[in-house]
Amino acid sequence: MLVNACETMRRAGVAAQCVAKGAMQSTPSRSPVAGGFLLTTSILVGAVAGAVRGQATAGLLVGLAVGLTLAIAIWLIDRARG
Template sequence: MTRSSSRTPMAGGFLLAISLIAGSVIGAIRGQASIGFVAGLGVGLALLIAVWLIDRLRTR
């Protein structure tokens, strides 16, 4: 029998999307939209993993 959790998990997808958009915009302003996109992806993934880890620790 599995344990049911009444608490809903946190979502980090919003942080990833905002990081991608912000990175692309900042990169486009500086003339390097692709590098900005990749940097935004890196920051967004780091934030997404941090949210996931925090959520895992809180549910235990």
């Protein structure tokens, strides 16, 4: 059974008011957007496309650059909305 410190204190009658730090905070009304999927996908697609052309490492690096660009763009857009 998991009990936080405020609940334990309330049961013991020690504290009338208790504000939990972290675990009991309300959830944000808007979920953040994640760009990890685009980063992973672009790296894999770049590596496969590079391997088909005989340059797997170059394809991987191009995929990494494209994925990082997309992930940073998504992060900046999400940050501007929040």
